[in-house]
Structure formats: structure tokens, C-alpha cells
Amino acid sequence: MDIPSPVRVCETVPMACILLDVDGVLHVSGEPIPGAAAAVARLRRQGHALRFVTNNSTRPRAQLAQELRGLGFELEDDEIQTTPRAAARELKGKRVFALVMGAIVPDLEGIELVGEHADAVLLGGCDETTEPNQVFSWMNLGRAFAELQMGADLYCLHKNKWWQTSRGPLLDAGAFVAGLEYATGVDAIVLGKPSPTYFAAALDALAAEPELTWMVTDDIEADVRGAQAFGMRTALVRTGKFRPETLDGSGIVPEIVLSSVAQLPEWLERSL
Template identity: 40%
Template sequence: MLTKPRLILLDLDGTLYVDDTPVLGAIDCLAALRAQGMQLRFLTNTTTKSQQQLIHQLRVMGFALGDDELISAPVAARLALQKLQQQTGKKLRIWPLVADAIKPDFNDFEQDETQPDYVVLGDIGERWDLALINRLFKVIHGGAELIALHKGRFWQTGDGLKADIGFFVAGLEYVCNKQALIMGKPNRDFFQLILDSASIPATQTLMVGDDVDTDVGGAQQLGMAGCLVKTGKFREAYFAQSGIKPDLLVDSVAQLAAMIASLPD
């Protein structure tokens, strides 16, 4: 039986807003959740904007959040690489194939595009071509490990659904016969990092998002409850064949505060 959570994890794009437009009622809903005593954390697989850019974007749209309430996949990757660097005792060589906005997140590591220890793969937009894919194949097949900031299948834009970087991650895994280390949702370490930041266990946490696989399914695997919103990338046919059963299913995040208020403690 679903009970009232103490911590609510919120996906960003598609859940709270689409492009730069807040979902109707989302801002008031978050204020109501805070008034109910809920802790909030914001998490995202977005890899085209830095942590501060994302926080600024949310605040400009009218969302209230603290600097320590948002954790992104690039931040998780940086923390994981720093841990690996401490364990090995040597400076790691990496090839950060990521958007320019988040390249400074990886300045602590030696940059090497020919013999890296790790390739860090994020969203690079229109920069993909066959020559780049073959360069990546060469270094990964030659021994470099692949870190993917996420492995999303598709995402919602103002122009509709678009294929996400999971297309390239899965292809590189196949041709190089290696498994990528996935940093963002649904990675268990990523979720655990956020739970630890709030000092609240998974069993008292609700994850809210528009992706039935990474948001709801990923959270449930760690023991959290999952709420699926019918905005953003949600598609009824895809949801029906997914086999994942959310603990809550709502038309939009705007309904969440009222639904949670009705749950037993």
C-alpha cells in the first residue's frame, strides 16, 4: 500500500516543463508539496547544460529550488571519475565527447582523444558522423572504457519526440563488445547519490517522471515508489507494452500535491 513519502524526486524536462514552458500548475504544485513538509530533489539526464545553467533555467521559469537540490548526470559522472582517480592514484586520461556547456565539469582530468582511459559520452547534437563513430570504435576497441551520461531512447521537444543518445551508446556497446557504465537514470548509484543527499531511504521516496523505463522502472528497482506523468515523452501505446506498473499515474505533475495529501502516513 502506497503511503505518504518524505522525499520526492522530480524529473525536469517533460515533467516540470517542455522546452522553456512550465507544465500548467507545476510551480504551484511544488510549493504545495513543500508546504506539506516534503523534501524535494530535482534530477535529470540532460547533458547539454551545466548544473548552474539548469538551476538558472528553472528559476527563470518560476521554480524555487536550492543550489543543492538538483543533481545532473554530468555531475554524477564527474564524481564517479574523481572516485576512480583516487582509487588508482593516477590522473585519468579521458575523452569528454560532450556538449561545450559541460566540458568544464571534466577539467580535473587529463584530456586525451587518442589513448584515453575513459570515453565520456553525452549529447553532442549534430556533431555525429561516421568518421567520429570510427574514431570512437578505435579507442574503445583498443581498451578505453565507455562512460555514458545516460542511455535514453528518446526525448520530448517542442517539435515532438526525437531519438536520444541511447542510439549511439547501444551501437558502440555492440560493435566494441563492451558494456557502458551508465551515469544517469536508471543507474542505482545515481539514485542513491540523491537519496544520500536527503538522508531519506528509498522506501520513503517517490520518483516522478515522464519516462516509464528510466524514471518509474529505475526507481522501483531500488525500492522507491514511482509516479508516471502523462506529459512530455509519455505515449499510451509505449506505456501499455512496457510491463511496468507505476504506483501512481497522473495526467500531469499539477495533480501530485492533492494526491499525496490524500495518502496515509
């Protein structure tokens, strides 16, 4: 396999862990990236500690893990870090008006979900079904606006603009988050990537140091920028939402750019 050269030369140090994005890196709309499952298995054989960090906010962790196993990936449920569970930790015991996909409600354990008089407003992400039509309706967004006007805090599971599907790019809920910020003057607290808290939780789970950790992703803005700000190394893959013009215009320089995650194990063997 022809492994591309790094975008910039980085020191070669032992690997502490690898954080793997899921959508766009391991699969697109449930279709696995060719060679991705074998790459994950090979990374484990090489001795790298892995954690799957996703901004997916439409399905519970157990279902995400089961779906990945169905695609041939080897992982346990507790190796996946999701934004709904981050929300459950952050908002435990609070009254929350939540605009989220119904499937993730069980992962919001400890949060009191209410229709009014909320302590916080929480926005999740969109999926490829028609459910977002109901969740992010004008009436629901209007209720969220009213709660924020009355003093509720604004949280979002992520602020993604869009994500890549088999049908092409689809608008994500970041547009609704930005709209509420614009209308209310309230800044949203992001619970998923690129939140430093989210990255810290991933490293804590593996007892890893940022400088010995790689973030593998298709997202130059949220994941690469956020991981580098946290002191991690980054590998950008040319699958999923990757666009060369976005990389060229971002001013962000990942340590490596690979055609796909399938190339990562061999690159690491050559470089470390």
C-alpha cells in the first residue's frame, strides 16, 4: 500500500491512544469504508488503545456499538463515547427542554425533560429520517427561544453544520443552534467535539496524555482544530465530509492526511 507522506513532519513517539471518529471515518450511512474494520483490528494488534468518539446524537450508545459490530468492527459498548451521555453528566438533575431524536432519550438518564420552565435548552442532531421535521419545528424552536428569553442556558450536543451521507451532504442541527444564538444573544455550550471537556473525558478514559494521542477524523474544522487546541496530534482522512477546498482554505495543518483510515496502521508502523 502506498502511504502518503505527512503534511508536516512530526516527532515519532510511542502511541498512548487513538481517538477514532465514526461517521465518515468508519462508515457512511451504514456502508463501511473499505478496509476500515481490518484497520481497527490491526491497530488493536499493534497495541494501540482505542476509543470511538462520535458526535452522533441520534442513536443510543448500545445501538451504535451493535451497528458497528454488524459492520465488522471489534468493539465493546463502553469503548464508544457519545454526546448524549456527556449531556447526562453535565445536566444531571436539571429541568431541560430537549429538542433531540427520541431514540437517545434513554441515554439522558438523570435529566428531567420538561416542556416549559426549563433550566436549560438542549439541542441534539439530525438524522436521515423525517423525525427532524417534528423535532426542529417552528413551534418547538419558538418554545426554545421563549425558554432562553426567560433565562434558560443553551446547550447543544454538537454544532455540526452538515454531515456526509450516501445521498450527499445533509444539513445538521448546527444551523438551528446558530439561529437561536442569533435570536437570543445566548452562546451555546457545546457538549461534543470540539469541546475540551469532551476530549478530556476521552483521554481520561484511557489514562492518556494529549501529546501522545491521535485524533483520526474527516472533519477539519471541529475535530482537527479542536484536537490540536487540546494538544493532540491529528490524522485527516479523505473520506466522509472531507473536501480538499475546505482543507486548503482552513489554515489548519493536520500531521497527516490519508486516503482513508485503512492506511493508518501501516503509516504508524513506518513512522513510530
